[in-house]
Amino acid sequence: MSIEKIKLIDSLDQEFELPKTFELRSDPGGRRTQALETAFIHGAKDVSDGCFRPKIIEISGKIYATTDALFSAAWDPFQTHLIKENFRIQDKGRQIYIKRILEITKEYPSTAYANYGEISIAMLAEDPFWYAASASQKVKAITSSPTEFPHTIGGVMETFPIITIENNADNTLFTLQNITDNNRVFQIQDSGASNGTVIVINCKEGTVVRDTTNIIAVFSGLFLRLLGGRVNNFKYTGADCDITMDYYEAWI
Numbered sequence: 001m002s003i004e005k006i007k008l009i010d011s012l013d014q015e016f017e018l019p020k021t022f023e024l025r026s027d028p029g030g031r032r033t034q035a036l037e038t039a040f041i042h043g044a045k046d047v048s049d050g051c052f053r054p055k056i057i058e059i060s061g062k063i064y065a066t067t068d069a070l071f072s073a074a075w076d077p078f079q080t081h082l083i084k085e086n087f088r089i090q091d092k093g094r095q096i097y098i099k100r101i102l103e104i105t106k107e108y109p110s111t112a113y114a115n116y117g118e119i120s121i122a123m124l125a126e127d128p129f130w131y132a133a134s135a136s137q138k139v140k141a142i143t144s145s146p147t148e149f150p151h152t153i154g155g156v157m158e159t160f161p162i163i164t165i166e167n168n169a170d171n172t173l174f175t176l177q178n179i180t181d182n183n184r185v186f187q188i189q190d191s192g193a194s195n196g197t198v199i200v201i202n203c204k205e206g207t208v209v210r211d212t213t214n215i216i217a218v219f220s221g222l223f224l225r226l227l228g229g230r231v232n233n234f235k236y237t238g239a240d241c242d243i244t245m246d247y248y249e250a251w252i
Contacts, residue, residue: 187219
């Protein structure tokens, strides 16, 4: 059984594999918390927002070389990829988004007193979740309204899907609700949503577009999210359509 190498993947999907001598470590993360002392009584109350803190990812390993010059020649390809922003790291079939490099430390063979130099790279992941390397997809054909339907979502964390509505009739006002997520609901009103049009709702970027170029500004509620590791029950109210959800399973 071969061991998968750690990969750096840039915004153009160009991959760079690190040597097997490198390993990855990430801090445990956790939710943001803050306690506020309450006046005149004993105790405190939690005033945190409950969101997850950014995560620090560290990659470290050895580059085998007998001289500093050979070490530098082997190190140069790393730099080409590390100077980029907004790239991904893939490890064990999952990916995390890196905003930028925080710190790089190097120890050359001449200072390590060995036939290798050591590298340590600290990186900032503002989005602290690990995502599946490949997207998952759920499809539901709507032939009556209102309609309730379940989708089983993998992973363990919430994830924001891209929802595609392919209208099979005029659909100028519709709502989609995630009952499982405390009845979170999203509504679109669009006079141009005639039979045959396609509406794409990007719940991560917060955008709604009809037929690729028409930006829809009249919507309300909250962009939907999928709760990982459970069945998500949805309710749709509107005209006949096909609903497709593309998403990446997520882990902390």
